[in-house]
Amino acid sequence: MPGQPAQYQNEIYLHGLADQVPPFTTDATLVESVARERMAPGPFGYVSGGAGCGDTMRANRAAFGRWRIVPRMLTDATTRDVATTVLGTPMAAPVLLAPVGVQSIVHPDGELATARAAAALGVPMVLSTASSYPLEEVADANGAGQRWFQLYWPNEPEVCASLLHRAKLAGYSALVVTLDTWTLAWRPRDLDQAYLPFLRGTGVANAFTDPAFLAGLAKPPEEDQAMAVLRWVSMFTGQDKRWDQLPFLREHWDGPIVLKGIQHVDDARRAADAGMDGIVVSNHGGRQVDGAIGALEVLPEIVSAVGDRLTVLFDSGVRTGADLLKALALGASAVLLGRPYVYGLALAGEDGVRHAVRSLLAEFDLTLGLSGHRTPADLTPESLRHA
Numbered sequence: 001m002p003g004q005p006a007q008y009q010n011e012i013y014l015h016g017l018a019d020q021v022p023p024f025t026t027d028a029t030l031v032e033s034v035a036r037e038r039m040a041p042g043p044f045g046y047v048s049g050g051a052g053c054g055d056t057m058r059a060n061r062a063a064f065g066r067w068r069i070v071p072r073m074l075t076d077a078t079t080r081d082v083a084t085t086v087l088g089t090p091m092a093a094p095v096l097l098a099p100v101g102v103q104s105i106v107h108p109d110g111e112l113a114t115a116r117a118a119a120a121l122g123v124p125m126v127l128s129t130a131s132s133y134p135l136e137e138v139a140d141a142n143g144a145g146q147r148w149f150q151l152y153w154p155n156e157p158e159v160c161a162s163l164l165h166r167a168k169l170a171g172y173s174a175l176v177v178t179l180d181t182w183t184l185a186w187r188p189r190d191l192d193q194a195y196l197p198f199l200r201g202t203g204v205a206n207a208f209t210d211p212a213f214l215a216g217l218a219k220p221p222e223e224d225q226a227m228a229v230l231r232w233v234s235m236f237t238g239q240d241k242r243w244d245q246l247p248f249l250r251e252h253w254d255g256p257i258v259l260k261g262i263q264h265v266d267d268a269r270r271a272a273d274a275g276m277d278g279i280v281v282s283n284h285g286g287r288q289v290d291g292a293i294g295a296l297e298v299l300p301e302i303v304s305a306v307g308d309r310l311t312v313l314f315d316s317g318v319r320t321g322a323d324l325l326k327a328l329a330l331g332a333s334a335v336l337l338g339r340p341y342v343y344g345l346a347l348a349g350e351d352g353v354r355h356a357v358r359s360l361l362a363e364f365d366l367t368l369g370l371s372g373h374r375t376p377a378d379l380t381p382e383s384l385r386h387a
């Protein structure tokens with residue numbers, strides 16, 4: 001991404017939104033309503049929906065509202081520098097694209113478009129185990145970009161080892177192990193529409209290209225697709241994992257390991273005790289436990305308990321530049337963007353992802369400067385007040 005992120009603002013003022021970029025809003029809090037009009041109901045419900053009545057999704061947003069930025073004046077913030085390095089990965093801004101499975105349900109190019117956009121933006125993408133393209137093809141599309149691999153930890157060790165081996169060979173530099181989704185929550189929007197992408201054969205690309213997975217099938221997927229899909233899905237269902245099994249992942253992965261879905265300070269301590277390199281404080285965008293605490297609420301206590309022992313990342317509910325600033329001020333090293341870039345993908349493919357992320361980064365850059373900060377490292381809890 002050449003120059004300051006906020007140059008995007010000038011491009012838009014000078015040339016107009018429709019000339020430069022896909023003609024949809026630069027406001028990530030509104031893009032969902034644009035997407036609702038243009039997306040098919042099944043995929044829209046799947047992406048936008050959460051667990052139960054959506055209480056946790058609302059709590060995620062409300063938590064941001066309770067922290068307020070307190071701007072400082074006459075500071076040196078004319079030129080900002082938002083680039084950073086997290087767990088050895090350089091990034092143009094403290095942002096990664098969150099692992100989101102089954103992206104071909106919103107756009108035929110799916111993760112390939114996301115991978116190209118991420119490379120152009122200079123931000124890493126985290127590829128889901130449940131991607132709609134094989135991890136090697138996504139790596140090719142990402143090219144010289146930065147990429148991490150998200151693991152849904154299969155209950156067959158050979159398949160797990162095989163996926164990790166493939167991810168390493170394909171240049172994924174860090175591993176994100178998602179702990180909060182060992183079964184899908186009660187999701188009324190998907191239940192009402194009987195819409196589950198996996199059972200329709202999406203999100204199985206990494207299985208159907210995996211030698212260890214294929215070796216365990218009685219019949220190849222071409223002969224019995226339904227059985228193969230069920231086997232893949234059942235491989236991730238069930239809570240058979242415990243803290244003492246983390247060394248298995250270390251044996252099979254020599255890069256950084258990050259545990260995603262941490263919400264309790266004691267779990268954060270256990271991750272640090274287990275020698276993990278990082279955690280993502282996250283409630284999966286409110287898609288798993290309805291009635292849960294807003295993810296940002298638990299960030300400060302987790303940072304103060306383990307921030308000196310591992311890297312703390314954050315997601316769930318980030319929609320604006322101010323949200324990003326707040327999460328960083330409360331101690332996150334970087335933030336994972338979820339639904340906003342997926343709506344960008346749905347609305348305009350690769351260009352849509354770029355537009356959605358550039359808009360958010362431009363807003364972040366301007367908010368950072370106007371509140372008196374030059375770099376993300378200048379942000380501290382003192383930049384905020386809890387209201």
Ligand SMILES: Cc1cc2nc3c(=O)[nH]c(=O)nc-3n(C[C@H](O)[C@H](O)[C@H](O)COP(=O)(O)O)c2cc1C
Pocket residue numbers: 046047048098099100101102128129130150178260282283284285286315316317318336337338339340342
């Ligand atoms: C449609 C969709 C699919 C997702 N798939 C995955 C996944 O495959 N693996 C994973 O770890 N998280 C997955 N997530 C969760 C995201 O990584 C992230 O935690 C969440 O989107 C953050 O919340 P936000 O979208 O409200 O910002 C998914 C989220 C959405 C919206």
Ligand SMILES: CCCCC(=O)C(=O)O
Pocket residue numbers: 101130152181236284287
């Ligand atoms: C096996 C679940 C993958 C998708 C996912 O994480 C979600 O829908 O939230």
